Amino acid sequence: MLKHILLTLLLLITISINSYTQYHFTCGFSSDNLPDNPPIGNGMTKPMKTLPTTSYDKYFRVLMIFIEFNSDTSSSSSPYWSPNNEPVYMNSLLAPIKVLGLDAYEDYKLSDYFNKITLDQFDVIGDVYHIVLPYNYDYYVNNGGISAATVDAFESLESDPNFDWDRYDLWRFNSNTQEFEMVQDDYIDMIYIQHRRIDPFNIPYGGVASTLADFTTNNGKYVSSESVSYIGSGVTGFDGADMPIEAVLGLFRHEQFHYAYGYHKPYSTIAGGTDMELCGYELGLAPMDMIAVGLGNVINFNSSTTGYSIGDYHTTGDIVKISTGTSGEYFEITNRQRLLNDGSGRVYDCNMAGDTAMGAPFKQFQDYSKGLYIYHVEGGDGFGYWADLECADGLFNWTVDHSTTPDWSSEQIIPVFKTTGVGYNDDKPATMVGRMSSRDGHSAIGDYHAKWFAPGVRHTYLGENGVDRVFTNDEDDRCSRDCMGDRWDAWKVGYNEVFSPYSSPNTKNRSDDSTGIFVYLESQNGNTANLKIYKVGEGGFSEDSILHLTPPSRPMGLTLSMSDCIDHKTFPVLTWNHNMEPDMIQIQEPLGDVKRYLIYRAEESISNVPTQYSQIADIMIHADSPAVFTDYDAYIQCGIPGLPTLDYRLRYKIKAVDVHNTVSVYSDFVGLPVYLWQRPGGDNFTYNEENNEPVTFSLSQNYPNPFNPSTDIKFSIPFSSFVSLKIYNMLGEEVAGLINNEFKETGNYSVRFDGSNLASGVYFYKLEAGLLTSTKKMILIK
DSSP: OHHHHHHHHTOSEEEEOSSSOEEEEOBOOOOSOOOSSOOSSSOSSSOSOOOOTTOTTOOEEEEEEEEEOTTOOTTTTOSSOOTTSOOTTGGGSOOSSOOOSTTTTTTSHHHHHHHHHTTSOOOEEEEEEEEEOSSOHHHHHHTTHHHHHHHHHHHHHHTSTTOOGGGGOOOEEETTTTEEESOOOSBOOOEEEEEOSSSGGGOSSSEESSOSSOEEOTTSOEEBOOSSSTTBOEEEEOOGGGOOHHHHHHHHHHHHHHHHHOSOOSSSTTOOSSGGGOSOOOSSOOHHHHHHTTOSEEEEOOTTOOEEEEOBHHHHOEEEEEEOSSTTOEEEEEEEOOOOBOSSSOBSOOOOOSGGGTTOGGGOOHHHHOEEEEEEEESOSSTTOEEEEOOTTOEEEEEEEEEEOOTTOSSOOEEEEEEEEEEOSOOOOOOSSOBOSSBOTTTOEETTEEOOEEEEEOOSSTTOOOEEGGGOSOOEEEEOOGGGOOTTSSBOTTTOOEESTTSSSOOOOTTSOOOOEEEEEEEEETTEEEEEEEETTSTTOOHHHHHHHSOOOOOEEEEEEEOOOBTTEEOEEEEEEOOOOGGGEEEETTTEEEEEEEEEEEEEETTSOOOOEEEEEEEEEETTSOEEEEOTTEEEEOSOSSOOOOOEEEEEEEEEEOTTOOBOOOOOOEEEEEEEOOOOOOSSOOOOOTTOOOSSOEEOOOBSSSBSSEEEEEEEESSOEEEEEEEEOTTSOEEEEEEEEEEEOSEEEEEEEEOTTSOSEEEEEEEEETTEEEEEEEEEOO
């Protein structure tokens, strides 16, 4: 069990095998042979281009060998590779010859993959063999292990008089030109070795960028076991009986990419491993990967241009690159509309392996993962880059709330993280433990556990996908696999559009200093994203002018609690983090500096999910006061035995409004079940709420306050009496009589006051009931 815990945590590729088990692949890469200063623009130690695309004579040929031990009947029920038979997909991996065109290899999974993700610039073809070794597994356990088994496989190939090692020695690195050239160097270029047996020789990983054996061929060529070097000759995988074709693709493209990119690094096609390299996942090529090998269509930000239209990333190669002002540090932006696929609709451009994908990236729901992806890169354009993904749902501070079991095991116990606040510091990659402050769901890690759960419907059986909280009122532990990427990572129109010095995440550099960069996702037209990009002090733009041209960032940190029990009612109280843009501040006398927010509420019957939001308030809050709103239109009864069933389900969202009346996108939502107190409407009305007689005399603060032009005043009287409610100005002059010595029964009342005919200013409202009086202040702002 411990092994599978570690395998899950160190995940590179997870492919679903049946309804509840999963194939876990870990990489054993480790090398001291990487070149010191490899030239960028192609692979690090093996080519990543076979140009020109119009030539039939340039290609990268691979030798692929599927190996099983003699008389090995283990995993006999495997649907992928049964004993003494070829894998069912063996002839669907590598094309035998080069064919021109982007869609030329759709019948060959590996060839198709490499060709498409490199924009038709890397043709990988090859020959595939199935070999049954001369001895059984126990023999090799006692006689040379994996190395001896591999050598025997090579010798078995040589027993075929038609087999020719020369076919696999085609490329070399020319140290004088610093280029790869299609010239032999007597070292075999690339062998894919796949063993059928599960966990052979107690090897603790599923794949490694090495042949694990040296060999001199019968015609004087060399197979080198060096792991990732110019002369290294291949990669090795295990557990073949458990692997569908997608897993085979995932394993061998990953291990070959070590030859192209070197060590594991986060948010890369070779993400994985341990420690800092854990976060992020790319089945295709991340923008940093594309740039390093000279494949991306890089659009450098120029302050003289503010408008940028970028197409689907993996069909155009478009990458917008913005320098932070620090050498080698950039924001790199891609528009991923998931158009790149294998011809059957399965997407190669995958970086959401969590959420609905459930660890199997080919299963991702494309519409959920479409959008703009923003990477924060340091280390320049070469192979030494380091990056993280700026997730659109924001940065948070996390704590471990409790523990539970995931949807792949009924025994493994994993912590459940909860947010304790919003983060605004740069979430640069760090050590593996203690990453709980100012982190997104991708990179949060505490005590060697990543973030695996989010609120929603929990699975009821192993392998069942839960339901995201958007579509349910349930707030249980859904196994969402946030650490592997989810639907909230992408920036989308209407969800999160502004990446700025004031957003979360934000455009601070690695030193947590402001870069002055603003990125605004203005619109999405089909597969084209339209951006506006500004930098303070460049192109004639000041921060004030940029703020005028961009909306406020998405409001963050919305939470919901309930007020104290007042007259047997407790009311929903919203709190959130103030937007920090300077142009959020408006001057409203007599309040001074205020910030404006719009409050929205969705209502549904208790068993349904609220989806239709209506604005219920337009409020001003002093800039130095906490952002708080109490909804007096909804309540939960309290302090009364035998309460009736709650009858409504509510959700709330907010928007921020700046001094230019530009409105932000919605915040996230919060929700709860309540009794909904629907007001009958009208300019001036009273009503008595039945079955909840007050026990005290009270006059509530008017709501909204400040108001324009109307507000509601609530009061309670514990006995029947004559009542007056009047409005006075600052001079003590009566300006309105809402209730004029009218007899009222014991009860709770609400009166609407309309100040349309009054000037802006401070007013007082006074309640008299018998010998009792109460006076409060309110503010009219027009």
